[in-house]
Amino acid sequence: MTMVLSTPTAGRVREAMAALREWQYDEAPMQLHPGDIGWNYRFGTAETAAAIRTWSRDGRILAVGMLDSPTLVRMTVAPDVFQDEDLARQLVNDLSLPERGVLPEGAVSVEAPRGLLLHDLLAEEGWGVDEPWTPLFRDLAEAVEDPGVPIKEIGLEQAQDFADVLRSAFNTTRPTRDYRHGMSAAPFFSEARCLGAHDDHGNPAAVVTVWSAGPGRPGLVEPMGVHADHRGRGYGRAITLAGAAALREMGSSSVRVCTPSANVGGVATYKAAGFTAMPEIADRIRKV
Known part of the structure; x- marks a missing residue:
């Protein structure tokens, strides 16, 4: 054929x-x-x-x-x-x-x-x-531990907060409030969640978006970011745990993510949230 x-x-x-x-x-x-x-x-x-x-x-x-x-x-x-x-x-x-x-x-x-x-x-x-x-994986058969900080879902009305955290986390000007609105048009977005971890003053310190592939299938973390003002305080682990818990509630069997191996801090954060690092992978590249 x-x-x-x-x-x-x-x-x-x-x-x-x-x-x-x-x-x-x-x-x-x-x-x-x-x-x-x-x-x-x-x-x-x-x-x-x-x-x-x-x-x-x-x-x-x-x-x-x-x-x-x-x-x-x-x-x-x-x-x-x-x-x-x-x-x-x-x-x-x-x-x-x-x-x-x-x-x-x-x-x-x-x-x-x-x-x-x-x-x-x-x-x-x-x-x-x-x-x-480095691919990382966490099984969701067992309950996910409490993240230990206030977690709130990020709706369209918090689109600017979502963008602000990502801009700071990745040191870029690209994310805008339109990102959150655009994502809502995606097929199966009803099976995704945008979450924020907040500090003691109610300010968003970290955000994550998680995507389900349906009950009994692995979900995905994409993206997760911590505002530069809140790094080193456990918010990355907290928001990752919150995302994993949300996927488990939606019926996901596991959660996975992949990050550059050079991002040592990112790998450590996911491991702290109960993820296991799998064998490294690499893109195929054709040079000039």
């Missing part, structure tokens, strides 16, 4: 996210999650649709990718086709040739889960590996 590469319309992004939901399970390697696309909705519905790529065969979606930037595609495939040679070779062609409309010429990166035949084929084509990332 012919493999079909496509960019879905805004209305059909839901199908890509639904496929991703089905592919999430606790034993799976770290991979693209529907919450990653949900977080991308901060840029707008049309913009998110333009960043999605799907690969289908006989009407079934086999792979989903998201352009996290013009030169980085994050992707995964259905669990039963990790070693499908036809799919892997099609992916190599589509990721390597600029005219296919996925990645441009020059230095580009591909994030894909461990175990894909795609990695072997890209290596044969001379693609190297980028800086390591």
Whole structure:
């Protein structure tokens, strides 16, 4: 059967996210999650649709990718086709040739889960590996400990607070109040939560957004940030615990996150919140 590469319309992004939901399970390697696309909705519905790529065969979606930037595609495939040679070779062609409309010429990166035949084929084509990332995982079978600080849900009326904390946490001017509003347009946003940890004066000290993939499946933390004025006081651990507890209430079986291994503080924060670090992973990179 012919493999079909496509960019879905805004209305059909839901199908890509639904496929991703089905592919999430606790034993799976770290991979693209529907919450990653949900977080991308901060840029707008049309913009998110333009960043999605799907690969289908006989009407079934086999792979989903998201352009996290013009030169980085994050992707995964259905669990039963990790070693499908036809799919892997099609992916190599589509990721390597600029005219296919996925990645441009020059230095580009591909994030894909461990175990894909795609990695072997890209290596044969001379693609190297980028800086390591650390996946972290926490099982949610048992109750999550109390975070020890006031936790409140962040609705649209607190959109500016959400943006202010993220701007400070990541030392950037990009997050705006529109981020919180844009995310609310994401398919399945009813299964996400935005939470804030507050200090003794009621000021937001840390925020987190968590994304469920449905009952019995792993949820995702994306993003989590602590305001610069509140670092080193345990708010990162507290808001991460609050996020894990929210996912457990929504029926998630576990929670996962991935952060650059060089972010030693971030890795330590997640470990303090009961997460276990898994073997490092790295993007495939094609240099100029």
